[in-house]
Amino acid sequence: xxxxKEIVMLEVTTDWYLTLAAMLFSxxxxxxxxxxxxxxxxxxIELMLNxxxxxxxxxxxxxxxxxxxxxxxxxxxxxxAEVVVGLAIIVSIFRKQSSASVDVLNVSRG
Amino acid sequence: xxxxVKLEFIFLLPIFLPLLTSIFLFLNKKLFNELVTNFFTxxxxxxxxxxxxxxxxxxxxxxxxxxxxxxxxxxxxxxISIGFTLDGLSGIMLVLVTGLSFVIQLxxxxxxxxxxxxxxxxxxxxxFVFSMxxxxxxxxxxxxxxxWELVGLSSYLLISFWSKxxxxxxxxxxxxxxxxxxDFGFLIGLMIILDTFNTFDFxxxxxxxxxVNENTITAISLFLLLGAFGKSAQxxxxxxxxxxxxxxxxxxxxxxxxxxxxxxxxxxxxxSPLLQHxxxxxxxxxxxxxxxxxxxxxxxxxxxxxxxxxAYSTISQLGFMFIAIGAGAYxxxxxxxxxxxxxxxxxxxxxxxxIHSMHHEQDIRKMGGLRKKMPVTAAMMGIxxxxxxxxxxxxxxxxxxxxxxxxxxxxxxxxxxxxxxLGAAFLxxxxxxxxxxxxxxxxxxxxxxxxxxxxxxxxxPLLLLGIFSxxxxxxxxxxxxxxxxxxxxxxxxxxxxxxxxxxxxxxxxVLSIGAGFTGLIIAFLLFGxxxxxxxxxxxxxxxxxxxxxKDLSLNVLYLNKFGNLFFVSGMKNLSRKVAVVVDGMxxxxxxxxxxxxxxxxxxxxxxTQTGMVRNYVVYFGLFLLLLIALFLAxxxxxx
Numbered sequence: 001x002x003x004x005k006e007i008v009m010l011e012v013t014t015d016w017y018l019t020l021a022a023m024l025f026s027x028x029x030x031x032x033x034x035x036x037x038x039x040x041x042x043x044x045i046e047l048m049l050n051x052x053x054x055x056x057x058x059x060x061x062x063x064x065x066x067x068x069x070x071x072x073x074x075x076x077x078x079x080x081a082e083v084v085v086g087l088a089i090i091v092s093i094f095r096k097q098s099s100a101s102v103d104v105l106n107v108s109r110g
Numbered sequence: 111x112x113x114x115v116k117l118e119f120i121f122l123l124p125i126f127l128p129l130l131t132s133i134f135l136f137l138n139k140k141l142f143n144e145l146v147t148n149f150f151t152x153x154x155x156x157x158x159x160x161x162x163x164x165x166x167x168x169x170x171x172x173x174x175x176x177x178x179x180x181x182x183x184x185x186x187x188x189x190i191s192i193g194f195t196l197d198g199l200s201g202i203m204l205v206l207v208t209g210l211s212f213v214i215q216l217x218x219x220x221x222x223x224x225x226x227x228x229x230x231x232x233x234x235x236x237x238f239v240f241s242m243x244x245x246x247x248x249x250x251x252x253x254x255x256x257x258w259e260l261v262g263l264s265s266y267l268l269i270s271f272w273s274k275x276x277x278x279x280x281x282x283x284x285x286x287x288x289x290x291x292x293d294f295g296f297l298i299g300l301m302i303i304l305d306t307f308n309t310f311d312f313x314x315x316x317x318x319x320x321x322v323n324e325n326t327i328t329a330i331s332l333f334l335l336l337g338a339f340g341k342s343a344q345x346x347x348x349x350x351x352x353x354x355x356x357x358x359x360x361x362x363x364x365x366x367x368x369x370x371x372x373x374x375x376x377x378x379x380x381x382s383p384l385l386q387h388x389x390x391x392x393x394x395x396x397x398x399x400x401x402x403x404x405x406x407x408x409x410x411x412x413x414x415x416x417x418x419x420x421a422y423s424t425i426s427q428l429g430f431m432f433i434a435i436g437a438g439a440y441x442x443x444x445x446x447x448x449x450x451x452x453x454x455x456x457x458x459x460x461x462x463x464x465i466h467s468m469h470h471e472q473d474i475r476k477m478g479g480l481r482k483k484m485p486v487t488a489a490m491m492g493i494x495x496x497x498x499x500x501x502x503x504x505x506x507x508x509x510x511x512x513x514x515x516x517x518x519x520x521x522x523x524x525x526x527x528x529x530x531x532l533g534a535a536f537l538x539x540x541x542x543x544x545x546x547x548x549x550x551x552x553x554x555x556x557x558x559x560x561x562x563x564x565x566x567x568x569x570x571p572l573l574l575l576g577i578f579s580x581x582x583x584x585x586x587x588x589x590x591x592x593x594x595x596x597x598x599x600x601x602x603x604x605x606x607x608x609x610x611x612x613x614x615x616x617x618x619x620v621l622s623i624g625a626g627f628t629g630l631i632i633a634f635l636l637f638g639x640x641x642x643x644x645x646x647x648x649x650x651x652x653x654x655x656x657x658x659x660k661d662l663s664l665n666v667l668y669l670n671k672f673g674n675l676f677f678v679s680g681m682k683n684l685s686r687k688v689a690v691v692v693d694g695m696x697x698x699x700x701x702x703x704x705x706x707x708x709x710x711x712x713x714x715x716x717x718t719q720t721g722m723v724r725n726y727v728v729y730f731g732l733f734l735l736l737l738i739a740l741f742l743a744x745x746x747x748x749x
Binding site: 033034 | 721722
């Protein structure tokens with residue numbers, strides 16, 4: 001077994017970022033599927049959103065274009081607005097049934 | 111085009127004045143009481159009549175040269191414009207319609223007194239006058255068609271004026287529907303005209319008809335003829351007119367006797383330059399005219415409704431006008447139209463006065479002996495009866511004699527037509543004599559102590575029309591061809607049948623007077639001195655044929671029942687079947703299938719709606735995976 005002469009630098013390529021984003025997204029998605037606490041589910045959504053943001057930014061860097069970064073700002077603004085509304089809903093749900101579980105909210109069942 | 115405007119726009123005024131009156135009264139319905147309404151409608155129609163007379167005199171001074179006014183061009187190719195014309199033919203109609211409308215409105219003010227819808231009546235009435243003038247004054251077929259449809263509408267409105275009565279509402283519907291059959295023919299005729307001549311203008315069509323294929327002209331004539339049959343209540347489209355008597359009597363006098371029903375005659379005279387080229391159409395006109403004249407006269411002899419006798423009489427007289435047109439005597443047709451308008455309006459108004467005094471009793475069997483109670487009405491209706499029977503020197507004699515002589519002058523098969531026409535004239539005198547005797551003379555044993563002469567507003571129009579019924583015949587006699595001069599320009603390219611000369615004419619006149627007198631005398635023998643009760647009829651075994659004739663006459667040869675059975679009931683059964691099979695099973699079935707299918711499938715799919723957010727997230731994820739899979743499976747498009 002011969003040793004390599006050249007030391008390959010561990011270069012952080014775009015793939016890594018994309019992989020990280022995919023993992024974050026999957027975690028968020030899984031959380032959405034298995035948790036029933038509304039607050040936790042909300043955090044999962046935030047996680048997924050930020051995974052998407054990460055994808056945008058890394059793609060932007062990869063292709064050398066500014067568009068992706070602009071999009072991230074939009075996503076951030078929308079996420080902020082969504083947090084305001086979403087938290088308000090969660091608070092009112094909590095007040096009504098003294099738990100933040102979403103499984104109780106099945107009035108729209110077919 | 112040699113359109114020349116000389117008489118200014120003034121003759122448009124009488125056309126649009128009634129429309130203005132109508133709209134004005136309609137808008138102020140709630141504000142005006144009866145007196146104010148009468149004031150406006152009477153003065154409006156008087157003014158309209160005055161201007162109409164002025165226009166006619168100006169036209170006469172201009173030697174009846176046609177005046178055309180084009181308001182505006184609607185479409186340039188094919189040439190369609192909104193225009194009016196004033197020539198001899200439309201001039202006569204203009205004066206006739208406005209004059210009669212004034213006299214009859216004068217009568218109506220009294221007849222319609224204290225009616226709930228008093229102002230509505232005059233709104234409709236003026237609207238009718240406007241539509242009729244639109245029809246007769248038009249310079250092209252399109253405006254004529256507008257008028258044609260509008261008179262149908264206003265006739266419908268006036269027939270079903272007392273729409274609370276079921277019969278009135280039904281009669282209005284019937285008139286409208288049967289008229290639609292005629293209008294359908296008229297419309298097709300118009301389409302062929304537009305296709306052939308590329309214009310609707312009378313002048314251009316009637317002066318350029320020489321080069322056109324005879325078959326096309328026959329087709330046009332026949333379709334227009336269907337329209338004329340509908341509007342003028344000719345066989346087989348006549349049964350709406352007797353039913354139309356449900357309307358107010360003065361309206362019947364103007365619309366269903368004097369003017370609107372003559373629209374068909376007017377239209378046929380208008381297209382006479384085309385009509386003369388089609389032998390088939392002329393023959394059909396005279397045959398159907400004869401059938402109508404005889405059938406209606408026969409039906410009139412055993413009617414008991416005071417107005418229905420007059421309605422059948424109107425149909426029969428319209429048949430005479432059609433006979434004249436078929437015989438090529440267009441002047442005689444218009445002449446009879448004019449004289450008939452006066453004496454039939456007189457008879458109808460007289461009937462109206464009788465109905466008014468009898469407290470809306472219309473059965474002539476319950477009248478009788480009214481002569482002493484209502485002397486003026488009786489005298490005037492007597493004049494009308496003599497005039498329609500063709501007794502000289504009253505109006506009806508001159509026109510009817512001219513028709514008979516013209517038919518005779520054609521020779522050949524027309525001798526038979528002449529004999530049949532003479533028979534119809536005899537029947538006319540008979541049933542009119544019966545009509546007058548039953549109302550005014552024969553004592554039927556009913557108490558009429560509460561009956562008195564009609565108010566002055568009713569008898570004055572009667573007197574006016576009575577004078578006209580005596581003298582109007584002198585406008586066109588064998589010694590003075592007044593009407594022929596009036597229509598000279600209108601019919602300049604038309605070959606009009608000329609009357610026979612000398613001794614033949616005298617013999618024909620004597621025969622026609624004889625027919626009239628015989629009819630009246632027989633009526634007098636039967637209903638005046640009741641001859642049949644003095645001699646023993648059993649000897650002759652005449653009871654059965656007489657009863658048969660009475661029955662057939664009362665039921666109009668059962669034509670109405672046949673029509674009901676064949677067209678109305680047949681159609682009803684058919685439509686009921688269609689309603690069950692096509693509508694119930696096919697259309698409703700498919701609609702119901704769609705709804706039930708949706709209902710069932712949605713019940714199945716709604717089970718996926720669990721209401722659990724996490725389940726939705728799972729669906730979301732699954733479909734996301736599906737999308738990614740699709741994306742990957744799709745081959746990349748090379749850049």
